[in-house]
Structures are given as structure tokens and as C-alpha cells.
Amino acid sequence: MVDATESLKTIVEQQQALPPAAIHLGQALMGLWLLQGQRAKLKHPTLSLSWNNRGPFGQLYADSQSLGQARVMIHNPKHYNDETIEIPLGGGELQVIIWTGGKRRQSLVSSQGDVVTDLLEYLDTSEQRRCALGLYVKQVWNEKTEKVEIQKAMGYLLEILPFDGGVDSDLIADFWESTLADLGPLGEWGLRDEHVFEDMLASLMGTSDLAYLIGEYPVKFECACSKDRAEKALTLSLNENPDSEMAKSREVKCEFCGKTYEFK
Numbered sequence: 001m002v003d004a005t006e007s008l009k010t011i012v013e014q015q016q017a018l019p020p021a022a023i024h025l026g027q028a029l030m031g032l033w034l035l036q037g038q039r040a041k042l043k044h045p046t047l048s049l050s051w052n053n054r055g056p057f058g059q060l061y062a063d064s065q066s067l068g069q070a071r072v073m074i075h076n077p078k079h080y081n082d083e084t085i086e087i088p089l090g091g092g093e094l095q096v097i098i099w100t101g102g103k104r105r106q107s108l109v110s111s112q113g114d115v116v117t118d119l120l121e122y123l124d125t126s127e128q129r130r131c132a133l134g135l136y137v138k139q140v141w142n143e144k145t146e147k148v149e150i151q152k153a154m155g156y157l158l159e160i161l162p163f164d165g166g167v168d169s170d171l172i173a174d175f176w177e178s179t180l181a182d183l184g185p186l187g188e189w190g191l192r193d194e195h196v197f198e199d200m201l202a203s204l205m206g207t208s209d210l211a212y213l214i215g216e217y218p219v220k221f222e223c224a225c226s227k228d229r230a231e232k233a234l235t236l237s238l239n240e241n242p243d244s245e246m247a248k249s250r251e252v253k254c255e256f257c258g259k260t261y262e263f264k
Ligand SMILES: [Zn+2]
Pocket: 223, 224, 225, 254, 255, 256, 257, 258, 259
């Protein structure tokens, strides 16, 4: 389970994302942390998710270098239309890179343009894990400030583990499918602000007696950019593409945190 509300607030503010992109950013961030949480016992569960899609948002990218840390960006954070905030990423590919125990594992799955669907496809086909995933972003548009206000970003990842206790795992899968269908979207579970995880567990288990947390760690949006890295990017740009905006202005803007580095 993950509560990424505070991190997503920071990200949306820094990238000045509009509501449709805020959903994708939030879901990619939470998906990343939940995949990392599945491997939290490993020493350095670092990973990256990269959606290369042909839709209006362009690339969506998230990575994490240490447990609970992450950064995420979307190429076009301001795309919107007047009809809906749920605009898919378009068709494309999702690339997942996971480092475990010093080994790099790279997988490519075709993307339907929806973070939840794509991550489930990845878990099923590349890792043979049977999972359910819910990623919820609640936001309101503030007319006065003309900005998005993120109110909630939370999610769960449920995995059906292989079990030889005589119970058919298809039956267990059916049970969870109907339980989750009855519960509906995460936003309708009636979770209390101060007890998000306890309430989420109790909803899943149907009782609060059988549900307890066995571990917890903080999550945080943190960018790895620096003046050094920005300078390298500028040098590369000056050599390879001297007509680019970056080369002409001698300014490098970080796509993750929005920080600008000037080299005059
Ligand atoms: Zn940055």
C-alpha cells in the first residue's frame, strides 16, 4: 500500500501539470513504489519505468535509486481537453528495468496507455505474478489560483502467492476479484485520513482483527539533478545540436523538478 499524496503535490507544483497529466504522474509514481515494495527485502531494489507512447503526453518516466525515493516526469504535462480529465497515454511500449542483487533485468511489454493496465500486464507476462492493482488520484481544480490541488494519491498492490495448501489458486483469484469488485474504486472505500493503511487492510480483509502492518517506510520525491550533470547535458547539446534552445540560451531546465541551471 502506498500514500503518495505529499510527493505528488510537490511534483504537480514543480512541473505545473494539469489534471490529465497529474493522474499519469501519480499513478506511475505509486506503481513504481509498489513494485519496489514487493522487493523491499532486497538490498538495492532500484528500478525504472518508461512509457514510450504515441499519445498527446509523450514519454512518461519514473525511476528510483533507493528504497522510498523516486522521481517522475511526463513530456507534455499541460495537455488537456474540455471533455474529460481521463486522457490515455496512447498506444506504445512500457520498458521496465529492475536491478536486483547486482543483476539488471529489462522487460518490454506493449502498452495500452493506462498505467494500471500496463503494470498488470508486465507483472503477469514478465514476472508471472498474479496481482491486483488500484491507483487512485483525487484532485480539484482551484478556479482562483488556476492550479490543480492534489487531495489524495494512494494505491495498493495485492499479490496471490503460489500456495500448496490444497486450495486452487484460481479459486483464490476468483475470491479476490469479487471482493475487489464489491469494494469498487479506492476513492469509495471511506478511508480515514489518519488511518489510511489500517482502513485499507481492514477493507480488504473484511475485518480489522486479522489485519496488521508488518513494515512501513517513508516515501519521498527527490530529484538527482545537479549543476555538474546540467553542465554535461549542455556540453553534449553544444556539440551535437548547437541550434537547440538549450544550446542557444545556455540554460538547462530539469524535467523532473523544474530547477533551472544557467551557464552564462
Ligand atoms: Zn531536478
